[in-house]
Amino acid sequence: MIKLRNVSKIYPNGARALSNISLEIAKGEFVFLVGQSGAGKSTLIKLLYREEIATRGQVFIDNINLVRLKPHQVPKVRRNIGVIFQDFKLLPTKTVFENVAFAQHVIGKNKHEIKANTENILELVGLGKKKDSFPSELSGGEQQRVCVARALVNHPSLLVADEPTGNLDIETAWGIMELLNQINRLGTTVVMATHALQIVQQMNKRVVRVEEGKIAEDTSGGAYRFGF
Amino acid sequence: MAFDSAKYVLIQALLSLKRNIWLSIASIMTVMISLTLLGCSVLFLANTSHIAKTFESQVEIAVFLNERLESAQITELQNKIEKLDGVSVVTLTTKDQAILDFQESMGSKSLLEDLGGVNPFPNKFTITAKDARMVETIASQVTGMAGVDKVRFGQGMLEKLIVFTNWLRWIGIGVVAAFSFASILLITLNIKTNVNSREKEIHIMRLVGASNGFIRWPFFLEGLMIGLIGAVMAIIVVGTAYTWLMQYIINTLAFMPVVADQGFIMLVLFIMLLCGMSMGALASAFSVRKFLRV
Numbered sequence: 001m002i003k004l005r006n007v008s009k010i011y012p013n014g015a016r017a018l019s020n021i022s023l024e025i026a027k028g029e030f031v032f033l034v035g036q037s038g039a040g041k042s043t044l045i046k047l048l049y050r051e052e053i054a055t056r057g058q059v060f061i062d063n064i065n066l067v068r069l070k071p072h073q074v075p076k077v078r079r080n081i082g083v084i085f086q087d088f089k090l091l092p093t094k095t096v097f098e099n100v101a102f103a104q105h106v107i108g109k110n111k112h113e114i115k116a117n118t119e120n121i122l123e124l125v126g127l128g129k130k131k132d133s134f135p136s137e138l139s140g141g142e143q144q145r146v147c148v149a150r151a152l153v154n155h156p157s158l159l160v161a162d163e164p165t166g167n168l169d170i171e172t173a174w175g176i177m178e179l180l181n182q183i184n185r186l187g188t189t190v191v192m193a194t195h196a197l198q199i200v201q202q203m204n205k206r207v208v209r210v211e212e213g214k215i216a217e218d219t220s221g222g223a224y225r226f227g228f
Numbered sequence: 229m230a231f232d233s234a235k236y237v238l239i240q241a242l243l244s245l246k247r248n249i250w251l252s253i254a255s256i257m258t259v260m261i262s263l264t265l266l267g268c269s270v271l272f273l274a275n276t277s278h279i280a281k282t283f284e285s286q287v288e289i290a291v292f293l294n295e296r297l298e299s300a301q302i303t304e305l306q307n308k309i310e311k312l313d314g315v316s317v318v319t320l321t322t323k324d325q326a327i328l329d330f331q332e333s334m335g336s337k338s339l340l341e342d343l344g345g346v347n348p349f350p351n352k353f354t355i356t357a358k359d360a361r362m363v364e365t366i367a368s369q370v371t372g373m374a375g376v377d378k379v380r381f382g383q384g385m386l387e388k389l390i391v392f393t394n395w396l397r398w399i400g401i402g403v404v405a406a407f408s409f410a411s412i413l414l415i416t417l418n419i420k421t422n423v424n425s426r427e428k429e430i431h432i433m434r435l436v437g438a439s440n441g442f443i444r445w446p447f448f449l450e451g452l453m454i455g456l457i458g459a460v461m462a463i464i465v466v467g468t469a470y471t472w473l474m475q476y477i478i479n480t481l482a483f484m485p486v487v488a489d490q491g492f493i494m495l496v497l498f499i500m501l502l503c504g505m506s507m508g509a510l511a512s513a514f515s516v517r518k519f520l521r522v
Contacts, residue, residue: 049435051435072439072440074434075434075437075438075439075440076437077437078434078435078436078437079436079437083435083436089428089431089432089435090432091429091432092429093243093244093247093248093429102433102436103436103437105233105236105442106433106436106437106438106439106442107437108232108233110232111232111236150436154437
């Protein structure tokens with residue numbers, strides 16, 4: 001599913017975010033990316049949805065090399081990747097329904113399909129009753145649910161999340177984690193960068209620890225016990 | 229783009245206008261004010277050059293003919309002058325007509341008798357030039373012709389008039405240039421700010437996999453609509469104000485030449501509409517472009 005080969009990322013200002021990273025993630029896996037702020041987690045996540053391009057090395061998603069991708073091919077690849085952010089990134093002038101519907105209009109689905117899909121996914125994330133609210137009228141947890149709904153509505157094969165629980169209290173965070181776990185069980189690969197130690201320890205998933213732009217540790221099955 | 233998508237894009241553009249209402253109003257006002265200034269300056273230019281042209285067309289050459297010329301020779305001479313380069317109209321005032329005109333202007337009924345039966349007026353051609361700058365050349369050509377006694381035109385005054393009318397034209401062009409520049413700048417800057425303030429929105433669109441065209445269209449349409457509404461408002465203001473001013477000048481300052489050609493005024497207003505719409509749409513499209521480079 002995901003294959004990073006000798007990937008380095010140096011930002012135009014000279015900051016080296018990743019040095020020579022290699023990583024493979026199989027289809028259907030649930031992987032946590034952990035590490036201190038500035039370790040390179042976010043950069044790694046951004047390489048996966050081609051917000052950033054690797055300076056050296058190759059990044060494959062479903063055998064497509066994102067490093068070589070032509071700009072006009074980018075939208076198509078992104079449609080197969082759902083992205084969730086710490087700051088939600090919802091469109092402030094669109095309602096909950098419109099935010100989720102937007103991701104489908106983009107790929108040219110028809111109106112009836114969009115209406116049905118959007119209503120279903122909003123039920124799934126527990127926001128059926130708030131579909132006409134604007135993001136500013138929602139709590140943080142609710143906004144993140146909208147973001148999850150938007151990321152999932154086109155049934156992506158990969159879901160990447162950059163600290164999705166970073167702005168949420170622990171109970172709300174668990175709600176989101178349950179949602180992600182559920183999605184993962186339905187077959188979607190999930191890659192999530194996080195600081196939430198408690199969540200990582202209890203979820204019992206593969207953990208990749210990034211440190212100073214390198215992979216310091218890669219443990220599967222909850223063997224991860226280090227503090228960070 | 230499929231019909232559903234096209235409809236969606238249009239609705240999105242309208243919704244966005246409504247939900248960013250203050251931004252939209254600010255943009256519409258900017259377009260309106262800019263185009264009003266532009267429209268006024270174009271009409272100002274049209275009027276200044278019209279005034280210049282009217283003044284210049286009033287410069288005439290008076291050609292006094294020799295007493296001995298027969299009427300056939302006079303006609304021949306008239307034809308000859310009419311063929312000269314730059315001559316617009318040549319009219320003949322016969323000596324009989326001249327004394328009648330003079331008699332009338334004096335309020336007298338028996339001028340010819342008072343003068344002892346001798347008509348002192350010569351036959352006269354009045355030449356109108358196509359361009360005031362050609363008056364001097366025409367005058368010198370006519371002076372050399374057989375049968376011509378004297379040639380008179382506003383020597384000295386003419387040079388001053390041409391300097392003045394040239395100034396008038398340049399001021400008109402300068403005003404239009406300055407206001408065109410200012411209005412293009414105002415409109416594009418405003419729309420650019422408008423688009424920039426929605427950088428986040430564009431970013432999100434890209435993240436969910438929107439193609440560049442899909443992102444650009446709503447902004448393009450929004451810009452077009454802002455331009456359209458602003459232009460229509462400007463047209464109403466300029467159209468009403470100019471019609472009123474035109475009537476006022478015609479009624480009170482009858483000697484002032486005013487451009488009152490309805491077709492021309494309509495053309496100016498129509499150009500304002502095109503300017504508003506194209507500037508709005510293009511400025512939006514270009515501002516969005518910056519964010520679409522992947």
